[in-house]
Amino acid sequence: MISHNVLDQLKAIVGEKNVFADTISVSSYSYDATMLSGTAMATVFPVTTEQTVHLVKYLDSVNIPLVPRGAGTNLSGGTIPMENSVVVNFSRMTKILEIDTENFVAVVEPGLVNFDFQVELEKYGFYYPPDPASYKATTLGGNLGECSGGPRCFKYGVTRDYVLGLEVVLPDGQIIQTGGRNFRSEPGFDLTRILVGSEGTLGFITKIFLRILPKPAAKKTMLAIYNEVEDASQTVADIVAAGIVPTTLEMMDNILINTAEDATGAGLPRDAGALLIIEIDGHEVDMDAQVEIIAEICKKARVREFKIARTVAEVDQLWLARRVVIGSVARRRPSYSLQDVTVPRSMFPSAVKEIVKVRKDYNLDIGILAHAGDGNFHPLVLFDQRNKDEVERVHAVEKHICTMALALGGTVSGEHGIGLLKKHFIEMEFSATAMESFKKIKSAFDPNHRFNPGKIM
Numbered sequence: 001m002i003s004h005n006v007l008d009q010l011k012a013i014v015g016e017k018n019v020f021a022d023t024i025s026v027s028s029y030s031y032d033a034t035m036l037s038g039t040a041m042a043t044v045f046p047v048t049t050e051q052t053v054h055l056v057k058y059l060d061s062v063n064i065p066l067v068p069r070g071a072g073t074n075l076s077g078g079t080i081p082m083e084n085s086v087v088v089n090f091s092r093m094t095k096i097l098e099i100d101t102e103n104f105v106a107v108v109e110p111g112l113v114n115f116d117f118q119v120e121l122e123k124y125g126f127y128y129p130p131d132p133a134s135y136k137a138t139t140l141g142g143n144l145g146e147c148s149g150g151p152r153c154f155k156y157g158v159t160r161d162y163v164l165g166l167e168v169v170l171p172d173g174q175i176i177q178t179g180g181r182n183f184r185s186e187p188g189f190d191l192t193r194i195l196v197g198s199e200g201t202l203g204f205i206t207k208i209f210l211r212i213l214p215k216p217a218a219k220k221t222m223l224a225i226y227n228e229v230e231d232a233s234q235t236v237a238d239i240v241a242a243g244i245v246p247t248t249l250e251m252m253d254n255i256l257i258n259t260a261e262d263a264t265g266a267g268l269p270r271d272a273g274a275l276l277i278i279e280i281d282g283h284e285v286d287m288d289a290q291v292e293i294i295a296e297i298c299k300k301a302r303v304r305e306f307k308i309a310r311t312v313a314e315v316d317q318l319w320l321a322r323r324v325v326i327g328s329v330a331r332r333r334p335s336y337s338l339q340d341v342t343v344p345r346s347m348f349p350s351a352v353k354e355i356v357k358v359r360k361d362y363n364l365d366i367g368i369l370a371h372a373g374d375g376n377f378h379p380l381v382l383f384d385q386r387n388k389d390e391v392e393r394v395h396a397v398e399k400h401i402c403t404m405a406l407a408l409g410g411t412v413s414g415e416h417g418i419g420l421l422k423k424h425f426i427e428m429e430f431s432a433t434a435m436e437s438f439k440k441i442k443s444a445f446d447p448n449h450r451f452n453p454g455k456i457m
């Protein structure tokens with residue numbers, strides 16, 4: 001429960017229309033895209049850096065923790081508020097402050113939605129490569145919080161590879177700027193890289209300097225359909241081993257093909273074991289030769305059908321199916337647990353084989369969705385959280401999958417972050433000494449553990 005005094009102070013800082021403390025509003029911002037939820041005292045929407053500074057200083061003075069939030073689509077419990085905390089929602093800081101096409105730099109506020117940014121850049125013939133499947137909803141601040149990936153990240157790298165600099169409000173209310181417009185790294189410790197992916201635990205990002213790229217002249221989108229998921233995963237390893245770097249190399253198995261098809265009617269083959277969406281970009285003259293090589297590799301791995309999208313509408317349909325698939329699993333079962341492990345690319349077929357086995361051993365519905373080119377895959381376990389026996393098996397599978405990824409030389413999180421959900425798994429990956437270093441970094445920025453408490457460690 002929030003006191004009248006605190007509520008009045010919050011309203012004085014950000015304005016009455018930017019503070020919500022009624023039960024419905026507060027619970028609306030106490031969820032994210034996991035099955036977890038919490039209860040905050042209030043949600044506030046700062047619209048400037050100065051307001052953020054005042055909020056941080058005031059809440060520090062009354063000993064109230066703060067949870068930064070963008071669109072709340074994270075899949076790790078990263079924005080679940082602990083009791084008695086205030087959610088600081090950046091989704092009203094949406095300005096594009098500058099698009100500098102001469103220097104390939106854009107300066108934006110953290111609440112700008114990734115897709116809206118892409119639409120604006122397109123007018124200048126530019127784009128921003130990191131494109132989480134959720135990009136129509138997610139904010140750039142949230143993308144930085146998690147160091148998000150996305151389909152295009154196979155060729156172009158993840159969020160951290162595009163962040164040149166930041167303006168950040170620290171837990172004591174001071175503002176720092178890290179990096180800036182320069183493409184070479186900043187001198188001293190690389191604070192930008194420490195802050196990107198820190199899940200709102202070290203500082204609040206209020207301004208972002210991003211690297212942007214001119215749009216490639218040409219692209220081709222291909223669909224490879226397989227009877228067996230193992231053949232699709234072998235194709236991924238073969239394409240990578242052949243030294244070809246498509247823009248995207250996405251995989252969906254039979255369960256998720258059907259789920260996406262139920263939601264979109266995109267014309268996906270319901271009887272296929274798996275499919276790959278392969279996209280290449282670059283110069284027009286290179287396109288056909290690359291398509292030919294990729295088609296040949298797919299053929300060797302027993303592809304059933306290999307198609308090239310002929311129209312923009314066909315390309316859009318394929319991507320719609322891919323992008324809605326996580327949201328559409330609610331049609332199948334009421335609950336889901338989405339894993340986010342990454343393995344070395346050459347190990348991808350072994351990991352997929354193991355998931356197929358796990359599905360049988362634990363008698364659970366597990367779909368496989370992957371940014372496959374990166375070895376980053378999302379076994380999507382479908383269940384009903386009211387069924388205790390099923391929930392126990394789901395937890396056992398989560399552990400099994402993380403253990404398997406580590407045994408194959410991988411990591412427990414490729415792009416969704418640790419948040420609350422994967423806290424016990426990060427300890428399987430890092431030594432006690434490494435975890436101690438994490439804690440020291442947290443304490444150096446936030447000695448009173450006021451920013452997004454309880455997350456990561």
Ligand SMILES: Cc1cc2nc3c(=O)[nH]c(=O)nc-3n(C[C@H](O)[C@H](O)[C@H](O)COP(=O)(O)OP(=O)(O)OC[C@H]3O[C@@H](n4cnc5c(N)ncnc54)[C@H](O)[C@@H]3O)c2cc1C
Pocket residue numbers: 032033067068069070071072073074075078079090110131132133134137138139140141142143144145146147148149150151198199200201203204205206323326327415416452
């Ligand atoms: C259907 C679906 C598909 C998805 N596909 C992908 C995908 O392809 N790739 C991928 O990587 N992820 C994906 N995600 C996960 C999610 O969309 C990403 O993690 C996204 O970047 C979160 O952005 P957001 O605006 O929702 O941030 P939130 O969920 O609100 O926040 C994410 C983290 O950032 C912190 N944060 C937010 N704003 C700030 C700020 N201004 N300063 C400091 N910290 C801040 C939060 O505290 C939290 O820890 C998907 C999710 C869904 C539901």
